[in-house]
Amino acid sequence: MRTLEAGRRHLLRFTLNGRPVEGWAEPRLLLSDFLRQELGATDGHVGCEHGVCGACTLRIDGRAVRACLMLAVQAEGCAVETVAGLGAADGGLDDLQAAFRRHHALQCGYCTPGILMSLTQLLVDEPDADGARIRDVLSGHLCRCTGYQGILRAAEEVFAARRRAGGEAKEGES
Amino acid sequence: MKPAPFDYARPDTVDEALDLLAEHGDGARILAGGQSLVAMLNMRLASPTVLVDISRLAPLRTIALDGGVLEVGAAVTQHELLTWPGLAAAQPLLALALPWVGHHQTRQRGTVCGSLAHADPSAELPLVLRHLDGSVVLRSRRGRRVLAAADFQTGMMTTALAADEMVVACRFPAAPAGGRVAFREVGQRHGDFAIVALAATARDGKVRLGVGGVAAVPATLDLPPLAGDALDDALNDFAWGLGAGDDIHATARYRRELVRRLGRRMVEEVARAHP
Structure with missing residues (x-):
């Protein structure tokens, strides 16, 4: 003990x-x-x-x-x-971080580390998560700057892009 | 927002945990997921002298469906139960209610039994256990006992748990085949404490409506087949009987209205499948 x-x-x-x-x-x-x-x-x-x-x-x-x-x-x-x-192998931003930058998914940035960790887990556990499910998971985070729309756009873009990449990889195998 | 000092113990067996409870009594608190307890420690609403961490005890980490009963061990998280492959078939009301428990992130550590032991009046899991006439399994060095949900939760954040006892499991009766269930909740934001939470199930032509967030403990109403004014009257009597109070989130009148209106909608929803 x-x-x-x-x-x-x-x-x-x-x-x-x-x-x-x-x-x-x-x-x-x-x-x-x-x-x-x-x-x-x-x-x-x-x-x-x-x-x-x-x-x-x-x-x-x-x-x-x-x-x-x-x-x-x-x-x-x-x-x-x-x-x-987090981050890409070359030391730059990973796809989720880059999408956050592109979509202005942060302003003051205080909530951002937590949100990135939740979405990183969701991308692994539930790659097929839809917009409603992403919203549900984001409801566990308070963001007072963005109104969440940029965060949602960034997340949905990365989920879609990874699904496309996964599909192409499978086609490549067959 | 920092906890007061306490000793920490992570026993290797359930018996060691029970020894600690026997030794320290009221001063000891069981720590499982900690999603309510650590918040209470931070706010110094709880100041135990020793925390007994059971979250890694393998014998308490099991989910088993046996003889029509779904038994969930005390260290099983809400997320583990929600993603257990057999859940929707075994007990669809649980599958509907669990996504309303806290947030995705708190369900990763929060346990099913911990929510029952915490006994918050607005919590979903005590409502579901009461609604289904489930039970909790308690152990102490003196022995083991099984308490019905209605006998376990005795008041607002109060249970029949003795100072030397711990919850080792809870038991949800499995759903009868072909039953219809519904679960609704009204809160200020998703994941907030429920202003009103409602569960409805139909069995043998009768409908049961369960309500949390209004009275100090979950309440149920068993209804024969009713319609029209007779159903409205029954729901109105039930709503008034809950003794709702005003608080910062909602008035008593609003809570009664939710019980009447959502209650009616849900009773009709589950009853329709059982003409």
Whole structure:
């Protein structure tokens, strides 16, 4: 049984964007604060701290979750992925990020890392997601700048483009 | 918005978790998905002395359909149940209600049993369990007991769970073949707490209407075949009997109106398939 005593800092380890990381945390430290304050990974944002706004959304073992509703200790041994882990192989933007830029899907950018992590998971888990499903998933994020239309356009374009690419790849095989 | 200090324990077995509950009693809280509890910790609405994390306990991560009962372990997430391939056939009301539980992102960690144990009056899963006459399986070092939904949820965010007990599973009766079900919810935004949530099912010519978000606990109304004014009267009596109150989201009058109007629409919807 893993036990951590209150009021003391304990060494925690997991992987962050594929690299092993470690740091010290009291049991009560939230994962969102551990990333920013202990690991210096400030690419994820913190908004409401009670699971409503979605700004801190990241991926744990492939699932898009709220970092403010997890204790740092709960990520022990997990694969944590943040927006800093996204991007194309050449170091540029990936297709989703590029579509966000093209469609003005961000203004202040505070909500953007969380939204990118949710959509990245959705592209993997549900490549056939339609506009209604994308809206449903985006309802877990508050964006006060854009009115969401640019975000929807960017997301729908990438889902469609990846489906086309998938279809062409299959035709190429046969 | 930071939790007060607590000890953290991640037991390797259910028995170890029960030992911790027996030792710490009221000071211990079970942490499963944490989608309600961690928010409450952040706001210091809860200040346990020890958190017992059961989210990685393999024996609690099972979904099983056996003998007409769908049993869901305490560490199964809402997303896992929603994407379980047999769900729509086994229990279509659950399949309809689960997409209304929180958001896609909170369902990734939030558990089915955790929502039942949290017992929020507006939560969908307690409504579905009550509507279907389901039950919860509780364990402590003293033993094991199974409580009907109506006996488990005793009030607003209050259950019959003893200080040394934990929910290990919940049981939803499987749907009878050919039944019709409906689920609706009215909230300010999708994913918000329900102002009113309604479930309807038809069985043996009778219709059951379930309502959450109005009274302190989910309520049900069993209706014989009714139409016209008789149905309106029955729904009006039911709506008034829920003891709705005004709050920042809606008035009592609005809630009664939703129960009457949406209730009627849903009763007619499920009854039509059973002439």
